[in-house]
Amino acid sequence: MLNTILGIKKEVNQRFTQDGTRIPVTRIKAGPCYVVQIRDEKKDGYHAVQVGWGEKKMTKIKKPLKGHLRGAKLEKAPRFLREIRLEKPLGDEIKVGERLKVADIFQPGDQIKVTGWSKGKGFTGVVKRWGFKGGPRTHGQSDRERAPGSIGQGTTPGRVHKGKKMPGRAGNARIAVKGLTIQAIDKENEELLIKGLVPGAQNGLLIITKTGKTKRFVPLMEVGKKEIEETEEQRTERLRREEEAKEALVAAGETEAKPQSGQEEKSVEEKEKKTKEEPVEEAKDNG
Structure with a gap:
């Protein structure tokens, strides 16, 4: 398949x-496909399947693409077309014009x-594109803070080596992320909930x-559910950690509430000085 x-x-x-773990989840719309x-290898030299995703009006596409889609007998043109290489032919498992369903290919727990x-x-400098540190910010080099610095030697070899990291366009590259997990499948809306982050914009x-x-x-x-399904060992371990955290918070609060003895003596002395100085100032004013 x-x-x-x-x-x-x-x-x-x-x-x-x-088990109560919070995870990042990416929602992917995976239909209609x-x-x-x-x-076929006999006709084209390799095995592959061309898959189309999405729908748009036939009036929005050009005549060569209309002729290409005529064999699939689709009412609407796909928004994206991509070819998937295969190691061996699928036989009669799928046919041209067939709609691919998410639940037939993936299951929760699949990697x-x-x-x-x-x-x-866009066009970026070496600091943003490659993570360069930049030049010094002092000793009169105010214009070299984000500069690349030297890009090669002198007379020998007298050129810049291939692959030198320099300013240029960043991003807009094909990236593959492995090791992601399907957490849930919405069959009605043909959506996948994937644990982790995927490249690209919305x-x-x-x-x-x-x-x-x-x-x-x-x-x-389940959304709205607050009870955690856990074993007895996991529950005892969780309660133990919660008790330790509470004890640590109580101990931290007690140390903050008790001021040091030296600070208490200083505050008492300052209060006594203020009480002694206030009547003297009043007597001077009356005099």
Whole structure:
């Protein structure tokens, strides 16, 4: 079966698992996805499946793409088209024009790889692009604070080596994040809830590929539910930690409430001095 699907990044939020752990969760819209074309090794030289995500009007696309989509018999044109390479043919498992469902490919607890395109930062300097420290801020070098410094040698070799880190465009690169976990699947809305963060901006295209299973998977807690599902050992350990934290807070409060003896003596002496000085000043005024 096909192990890859397309989607777009919707939002990043936080949720709690059933053991009470707070985790970052990314919501991905992974449908509708359609099979547009199936490539064969005899005809094309390799095995692949062309998948389309999203929907837009046929009037918004050009005639060559309309002819390409004619074989899939789709009512609307896909918003994104991507080709997924395969090691071996899928046979009769999928057909052209078939709609791919998220629940048929993924299950909660699956480990996945998400590929996306990072946010473009434009033309940036070496400090932002490569993390350079910059030049000194003193001794009359006020204009060298974010400068790259020397970029090579002199007469030998008399050129700048290839791969030298210099200013240029940053971001807008293809990035793959591995080791992410599917926490939940919304079959009705064709959405995935993924533990972790994925590259790209909101509504950016993502390619989600299944890589395996997570060994220690803990499902998400239901929204609005406050009870933590835990074993007796976990409960006793949690209560012990809570008691230790309370005792530490009480001990810290007692030390703050008790002033030092030297400070008490100074405050008493200052009060006595003030009481002695006040009547003397009044007598001088009367005199």
